[in-house]
Amino acid sequence: MKRLLLPLLFISLAFMPQKKTKVIFFGDSITQAAVNPGGYIMRIDSICKKEGMGDRFEFIGAGISGNKIYDLYLRMDEDVLAKTPDVVIIYIGVNDVWHKASSGTGTDADKFEKFYNAILRKLKDRNIKVIMCTPAAIGEKTDFSNQQDGDMNAYSNIIRGIAQKNNLPLADLRQAFLDYNVKNNPENKDRGILTTDRVHLNAKGNQLVADEMWKVIKAK
Amino acid sequence: MKRLLLPLLFISLAFMPQKKTKVIFFGDSITQAAVNPGGYIMRIDSICKKEGMGDRFEFIGAGISGNKIYDLYLRMDEDVLAKTPDVVIIYIGVNDVWHKASSGTGTDADKFEKFYNAILRKLKDRNIKVIMCTPAAIGEKTDFSNQQDGDMNAYSNIIRGIAQKNNLPLADLRQAFLDYNVKNNPENKDRGILTTDRVHLNAKGNQLVADEMWKVIKAK
Amino acid sequence: MKRLLLPLLFISLAFMPQKKTKVIFFGDSITQAAVNPGGYIMRIDSICKKEGMGDRFEFIGAGISGNKIYDLYLRMDEDVLAKTPDVVIIYIGVNDVWHKASSGTGTDADKFEKFYNAILRKLKDRNIKVIMCTPAAIGEKTDFSNQQDGDMNAYSNIIRGIAQKNNLPLADLRQAFLDYNVKNNPENKDRGILTTDRVHLNAKGNQLVADEMWKVIKAK
């Protein structure tokens, strides 16, 4: 019986649409807005299709406003694992830093690292590929005089360290934003170049994030 | 065969040492210190033995300094579930409130509730009984002029609400501490009655917590 | 010459319009809004006139949004002393407490007291009468579960202590608001009884503040 079935199986596979790589974007309000027209996920989808790979990828947003690293951990079973993704892009950190000053409820650096690693372990256990991102900006000044720059650099360093240690691909958005601002923000403004309000992305910011992420997604 | 075995079974049960009820105390630095001589867990063990129930209970401390509700959630698999307890006493909340002012890394009220419920669900799934506690004090003044009194009352209200909604037993340590201080702290001091430093327990504080918890443990 | 002039002086005094008592309200955004229609200063003016004392008092608002105790100290020469008031009503404290959590820039309790006393010394040096007020509310819940209740009670205690020590009249707005809410806020809501947003006054709140202050002003 086996010998009979095999040729049929090959034929059916050849004509079957290829299973798409399911990519989930896991993050905060920046990612929540990214599924709207002009958002970075929509732009990645456009780039992907333009490059003729529209049948190979499926993109899903899983961003919730106000989320910190431990919120991702809490909801990952339901919002990520249950959807059986092939790739998860983790884009988090702004609120972990920001909420220290704005409401006294940020995340300690050591806890940030601990929860990040716990999320990675759960994804690794299920053989889900991971792309990590550094948080881009809370303020666009280029002389490191945005209030949270110290912590933003520190938490980005933590993320870079985890990526290196686990040999995981990284979209270093913080570096990309800084590089872009050094060239395009001569007046040292705190917003209006890539963000509308120091944090959330304008059209150019969404495009930059899309470009940076797509490079890494494609390379996987 | 059944008829033959039953009498033997009864006999063996009568002589077999009863399986002890395993109680895990799950919390922060207050619970971490509670396994030391004079600590509240040691005192519960003493009371238990004095009341002739030493062969019925086993008490295990699982407190880690600096822990907040989400730290408990992160480590509960390893530190609680892996030990297959019959009862878990959750005593948390001080750092969730305190760290807002001391390092900007407290826990938002809505997140506190969310993580608390997530912990309860995991314990319920395994049929582990739960005893909840309100956080006792950050300061012992009785006119609600300790800096964190507003939040301590608010988070205690959240805990009381969860207990009521889930029909779970509650050791209302905050109420017990307040009642005790109203009687025994006429000078409205912020420490030295039940705590050494506004938060951590002195001998009287450890005894009061032991008494309050034991009442609830025994009643289960 | 003296003998000659005295009778004339008495006569002229009898017919001269009495010099009005100049009252300056020195505070934050609550006082800044109080000169608008319906604001508490406008209401005090109305009560004053209704009670036939319109020719005896002049009311001046000197509130600036976001002010803390040290802001009052910084601007008191220009905004208060330069206007040579007879009475200054100091109504401050909400931001000293609130900004701890909202931006990390509140005022330490000991500094609050130090600056308060420095303001009083400057007013005393010029024989300006002072009426002190406790900050009314950040949240109207009556079970002391508003986040800042601990500090609000603590800073109100500081103000009460200063008033007592210096034998100065006090409008205890915090106590008045609490008393009112105990009677009129059965659902333990955090706003909507005397405030619109937990802090700023609605019509009833403005009236209550006006009534409480007028009692003290009149008694001077």
Place this chain on the structure above:
Amino acid sequence: MKRLLLPLLFISLAFMPQKKTKVIFFGDSITQAAVNPGGYIMRIDSICKKEGMGDRFEFIGAGISGNKIYDLYLRMDEDVLAKTPDVVIIYIGVNDVWHKASSGTGTDADKFEKFYNAILRKLKDRNIKVIMCTPAAIGEKTDFSNQQDGDMNAYSNIIRGIAQKNNLPLADLRQAFLDYNVKNNPENKDRGILTTDRVHLNAKGNQLVADEMWKVIKAK
């Protein structure tokens, strides 16, 4: 008479000890410690004497632990003006930034600038010369990943702007510390190069501050 007195006056001046330039160092705990052996004020005194100018300068410490800009403003009459200095060196800013995170009682940037300018006005009114300093460090990492680096840079920028606008000499300690660490802190440590604890000066830190300040004092 004038003709007669003048030659005498010249003679007496030639033999009279020159009036020393009185320099007051106005700051926080860093300056409070600077009058101890090895402290930066003691080192400035040593350099001054070594360079043969010991009879021309008198150095007075006026640092108090925990001080922020508004504390300087509050105590400047008593601690500075009453001592009739010729020069005041203002070295402040660490606590204005630091206390945001450590106790929620830092200073808003706009208020920092306002109080700084108010201090300068009072000194200018009395023709007292001013030397300004940027706050050196809260952490010595050189990649701007110390938690407060963003604010430290921002508040230093404010100070630099005030100095430039008022044409006042500046000891840019923050820049000097960064330059030194770039050369001497290859491991990117947060303390131990110029500070003992990220903030307070070790021997090398005291020497660097002394050198930087002396350059500016001498040039006056």
